[in-house]
Amino acid sequence: MTWKSLKTVLASLVAVALAACSPTPSSGPEAxxxxxxxxxxxxxxxxxxxxxxxxxxxxxxxxxxxxxxxxxxxxxxxxxxxxxxxxxxxxxxxxxxxxxxxxxxxxxxNSLVVIAPVDAAASQDVFEALSGGGRLAIGTPESVPAGAYARTWLQATGRWKAVQDRLVFAADVRGVRAFVARHEAALGIVYRSDVVGQDAVRIVLEPPPEEQPAIxxxxxxxxxxxxxxxxxxxxxxxxxxxxxxxxxxxxxxx
Known part of the structure; x- marks a missing residue:
């Protein structure tokens, strides 16, 4: 074996030894x-x-x-x-x-707002939309905080009895918004954050600060x-x- 060939073999052996001693990348689960x-x-x-x-x-x-x-x-x-x-x-x-x-x-x-379909007619009293069979969508109060807040606000403002037989309940606030967007409810009560970026519904009433529950x-x-x-x-x-x-x-x- 020539000296040149011997150097090549030695270099290969060193490379293999170094690779064996080098740490391998972690194969553990991602955090x-x-x-x-x-x-x-x-x-x-x-x-x-x-x-x-x-x-x-x-x-x-x-x-x-x-x-x-x-x-x-x-x-x-x-x-x-x-x-x-x-x-x-x-x-x-x-x-x-x-x-x-x-x-x-x-x-x-967060804060509560009343929403309607984007193409709903304007009115001085937004709750007139419930006349003639219109529905008001809220979250189920027993499991959806927005629904519980909505009920509290409706009771505090003297509207609860008037709307009780017009209510339709949703499993969460997104369900409320969907009811209104599909015109299955004339009005809905959701959080202000639920209207951001939405083009199928619009805010028709925002309760003043003194009426807002602490959300x-x-x-x-x-x-x-x-x-x-x-x-x-x-x-x-x-x-x-x-x-x-x-x-x-x-x-x-x-």
């Missing part, structure tokens, strides 16, 4: 955080989750529904890291059941959640996330 949240947060959280995945490299799984339904799932043991609801009462229920950790705070505020979205880490959940909760309070929430009609709580 994931699972969020259970109120349906009204769908658009905002989907956008924020996309930013978070790109910036932090953590996959975000989102599950949306009426706050009552979401709370029952988490209470029954659904694998959540973060919970965000539209009603403190449901969050209190989860805390009492031992399903939350100590990291809980008020994340967002707060609490956020918390789940008892079985890990560090990924705590990191996402911190991110939700950053200026970047707050700007996205505002674009979608929410008001971040300081």
């Amino acid at each position: 994931t955080v699972t969020v259970f949240a109120a349906a009204s947060l769908t658009d905002a959280l989907t956008e924020i989750a996309a930013d978070y995945e790109r910036d932090e490299g953590t996959r975000v799984r989102l599950s949306f529904g009426a706050s009552g339904a979401v709370a029952r799932q988490v209470e029954a043991g659904a694998p959540a890291d973060v919970v965000i609801l539209a009603d403190p009462i449901w969050m209190d229920r989860l805390a009492a059941a031992g399903r939350l950790d100590e990291q809980r705070f008020d994340l967002l505020a 707060v979205y609490p956020a918390a880490g789940a008892a079985d959640g890990g560090a990924e959940g705590r990191a996402l909760l911190d991110y939700l309070r950053t200026p970047r996330a707050a700007a996205i929430f505002r674009l979608h009609g929410f008001e971040p709580v300081a």
Whole structure:
């Protein structure tokens, strides 16, 4: 064997040895955080989750529904890291059941509006639309916070008895909006955030501040959640996330 050939063999052996000693890329599972949240947060959280995945490299799984339904799932043991609801009462229920950790705070505020189909005729009294068989859509008060807030407002303003036999109930606020958009209800009561970017419905009445119920979205880490959940909760309070929430009609709580 010539010296040149020997050098080639030695170089090949060294390369193999170095490759064997070098660390291999991790084949472990991708970091994931699972969020259970109120349906009204769908658009905002989907956008924020996309930013978070790109910036932090953590996959975000989102599950949306009426706050009552979401709370029952988490209470029954659904694998959540973060919970965000539209009603403190449901969050209190989860805390009492031992399903939350100590990291809980008020994340967002919202307000009620009355909506109608975009092509609905204007009227000084928007509730005239219920005459002649028109329906008023709200979320089911027992499980949908927006429905409970709507009922409270209608009762406080003396309208509840007049509209009771005109009500149609939806499983969440998006269902309310769909009823109105399809002209299956003349009016609906939803959150202001539910109208942002929608061209099939329009706001016909916004209750003044003194009539608005206090609508707060609490956020918390789940008892079985890990560090990924705590990191996402911190991110939700950053200026970047707050700007996205505002674009979608929410008001971040300081």
